[in-house]
Amino acid sequence: MSEHSYVETAEEARRNPEYVRALQELLFQAADDDYILAYRGAEWLGLAPHIEEDVAFSSMSQDMMGHAAMLYEMLEELGAGKADDLAHMRSPDAFRNAIIIERPNGTGDYADQPHYDWAYAIARYSLYGVFKQIRLEALAYSTYVPLAQAAGKMQREHHYHVRYWHMWFKRLASSTDDARARLNAALEQVWSDIGELFLLGRASASIVGFGLIAGEDDISQRWMNATRNMFASNGIDWPGDWGVPVQKGREGQHTDDLAQAVSTLSEVYRLDPAASW
Amino acid sequence: MSNRTDPDRALDNERLAKFLERIDRGDKIEADDWMPDDYRNQLIKLISMHGVSEIMGALPEKEWVPKAPTLRRKLAIMAKVQDEMGHGQLLLRVVEDLLAPLGKNRDDLLQDLFSGRLKFHNVFHMEAPTWADAGVIAWLVDGAAIITQTMSLETSYAPYARALQRICAEEKFHAQHGESIVLELAEGTPAQRQMLQDAVTRWWPSLLMFFGPPEGGTVSSNQLLNMRYKIRSQTNEELRQVFFHKYVHRIYHLGLTLPDDTIRYDEAEGVWHYQQPDWDRFVQIVRGNGPCSAQRLRLRKTSYEEAKWVRDAMLAAPRAEHMAGGRL
Numbered sequence: 001m002s003e004h005s006y007v008e009t010a011e012e013a014r015r016n017p018e019y020v021r022a023l024q025e026l027l028f029q030a031a032d033d034d035y036i037l038a039y040r041g042a043e044w045l046g047l048a049p050h051i052e053e054d055v056a057f058s059s060m061s062q063d064m065m066g067h068a069a070m071l072y073e074m075l076e077e078l079g080a081g082k083a084d085d086l087a088h089m090r091s092p093d094a095f096r097n098a099i100i101i102e103r104p105n106g107t108g109d110y111a112d113q114p115h116y117d118w119a120y121a122i123a124r125y126s127l128y129g130v131f132k133q134i135r136l137e138a139l140a141y142s143t144y145v146p147l148a149q150a151a152g153k154m155q156r157e158h159h160y161h162v163r164y165w166h167m168w169f170k171r172l173a174s175s176t177d178d179a180r181a182r183l184n185a186a187l188e189q190v191w192s193d194i195g196e197l198f199l200l201g202r203a204s205a206s207i208v209g210f211g212l213i214a215g216e217d218d219i220s221q222r223w224m225n226a227t228r229n230m231f232a233s234n235g236i237d238w239p240g241d242w243g244v245p246v247q248k249g250r251e252g253q254h255t256d257d258l259a260q261a262v263s264t265l266s267e268v269y270r271l272d273p274a275a276s277w
Numbered sequence: 278m279s280n281r282t283d284p285d286r287a288l289d290n291e292r293l294a295k296f297l298e299r300i301d302r303g304d305k306i307e308a309d310d311w312m313p314d315d316y317r318n319q320l321i322k323l324i325s326m327h328g329v330s331e332i333m334g335a336l337p338e339k340e341w342v343p344k345a346p347t348l349r350r351k352l353a354i355m356a357k358v359q360d361e362m363g364h365g366q367l368l369l370r371v372v373e374d375l376l377a378p379l380g381k382n383r384d385d386l387l388q389d390l391f392s393g394r395l396k397f398h399n400v401f402h403m404e405a406p407t408w409a410d411a412g413v414i415a416w417l418v419d420g421a422a423i424i425t426q427t428m429s430l431e432t433s434y435a436p437y438a439r440a441l442q443r444i445c446a447e448e449k450f451h452a453q454h455g456e457s458i459v460l461e462l463a464e465g466t467p468a469q470r471q472m473l474q475d476a477v478t479r480w481w482p483s484l485l486m487f488f489g490p491p492e493g494g495t496v497s498s499n500q501l502l503n504m505r506y507k508i509r510s511q512t513n514e515e516l517r518q519v520f521f522h523k524y525v526h527r528i529y530h531l532g533l534t535l536p537d538d539t540i541r542y543d544e545a546e547g548v549w550h551y552q553q554p555d556w557d558r559f560v561q562i563v564r565g566n567g568p569c570s571a572q573r574l575r576l577r578k579t580s581y582e583e584a585k586w587v588r589d590a591m592l593a594a595p596r597a598e599h600m601a602g603g604r605l
Contacts, residue, residue, distance in 0.1 A: 045342060045358055046335045046362070046577070047576065051362060055359055058355060058358065058362060062355045068348075069348040069352065083348060084347045087347075111576070113575070114579070115583060118584060171591065175594040176589055179587070268341075271346075272466060272469070275465055275466050276464075276465060277465075
């Protein structure tokens with residue numbers, strides 16, 4: 001299979017085990033990013049600074065959960081297992097989300113004394129939002145046609161998310177000194193993790209070789225261009241080189257925060273995975 | 278006229294007489310229309326309690342949003358809780374218009390909530406320890422809410438009626454979502470059925486209390502005044518009876534039992550007889566002494582206080598909204 005040949009169906013993909021392996025790896029990255037960040041969003045439910053924000057935030061978390069579900073279903077068609085098992089039964093080391101995604105919203109449990117940081121939420125979602133937009137644009141050219149089509153669908157919803165986060169980014173950057181200082185502190189925190197988002201993990205070479213998505217450097221360059229503009233237009237100084245976390249989330253190394261998230265997400269399903277819920 | 282309104286004032290006040298004529302004619306009152314103080318106050322009390330209950334109601338269900346067992350259920354409960362917050366938002370806007378002439382706003386309402394002056398529905402003070410509770414809340418608590426809200430669709434206050442039209446339409450989806458969860462558990466494994474039975478048993482007294490105490494009991498209420506003003510058209514007890522009609526057989530049909538051996542329908546009287554819940558406990562619960570009252574209020578209060586800087590930023594921000602959607 002050459003890198004330019006398109007694969008129309010899951011069945012066709014499954015005839016080439018190497019292709020499927022690379023594709024699954026990429027799909028887990030994208031699905032797990034959205035799934036875990038939708039979970040972080042759901043933790044904010046009822047706690048956002050304004051009731052209007054609660055409604056908007058919740059709507060975006062739903063979209064993201066919907067995107068994750070779409071991708072897990074795609075994995076199911078590719079023989080990775082049942083979508084619900086993928087979401088609930090994998091051990092944390094099978095997750096491929098970047099570490100920035102699993103970072104908690106703040107301290108405390110979502111139902112007991114949460115002290116969540118709106119500035120961190122805005123910084124993380126804004127910068128992830130830009131990344132996801134670029135990833136979806138790149139996926140629209142994927143050789144795996146069902147993925148390219150799904151990316152188109154997701155882009156239509158994601159467009160509004162980016163607008164929303166960008167509005168908040170601007171609001172915090174251009175309002176009170178306090179808000180701006182909090183945004184800067186949050187950006188610094190995000191910056192130390194952000195470099196991992198662009199990585200494609202151990203299967204990077206074959207993911208790119210099969211034409212499933214553009215390479216890491218290409219994606220990170222596009223992200224940097226977009227983000228530089230966003231910072232400049234809001235008078236935020238460019239923080240310089242970004243960091244990467246100690247753990248390699250794209251390779252299945254995670255913090256305890258992910259283990260805790262997965263355990264919460266799967267608490268009921270694990271009572272009886274064979275039962276109908 | 279009910280002797281609960283003030284007849285002297287009615288005589289003295291031509292405007293009040295005209296207002297009551299409008300009510301009797303079935304006219305609908307708009308926010309800018311003249312209205313007597315007690316009408317306004319009853320509306321503020323009723324709608325702010327409804328609105329804040331929607332918001333506080335998101336908290337027990339929120340506990341189950343991430344834990345919903347499947348991807349499909351996760352999406353459905355996320356949508357549901359979002360709707361509830363949306364209802365809260367819609368209702369608070371209706372109250373804000375009623376509060377404006379009194380020089381009050383949403384912040385005052387939330388402060389009243391935190392201080393305990395503004396009550397929220399008894400059901401949202403209760404624990405929701407299992408997934409089945411999430412199902413029972415959506416099926417029966419939302420089912421109970423549909424009954425009271427359907428009655429209120431005819432309310433004399435037009436902005437409330439308009440908000441309720443949308444709310445009722447969405448609540449029906451919620452009740453279906455709840456019924457779907459409940460059916461799945463009812464047809465499931467013995468452990469799933471037990472989880473469901475426990476939740477129904479746990480929620481039964483709260484569901485009876487949801488409609489409020491009966492008139493003439495030890496707990497006073499404003500139902501007669503509200504009926505005079507056509508803010509509502511049925512008593513608490515009438516609504517509770519509608520609930521029994523609609524749900525008791527459906528609960529039995531699922532093979533579930535109720536924690537009330539005495540409940541029965543009297544064909545001749547056309548009335549359900551049942552064991553009264555502990556109304557003293559009801560008073561305690563809505564006063565903020567329910568099992569989860571303090572914890573949920575603390576959640577709301579902490580997040581509100583810690584986000585003060587965000588609200589300050591929103592007030593200070595230049596109209597950034599107009600810039601949103603521009604190029605990144």
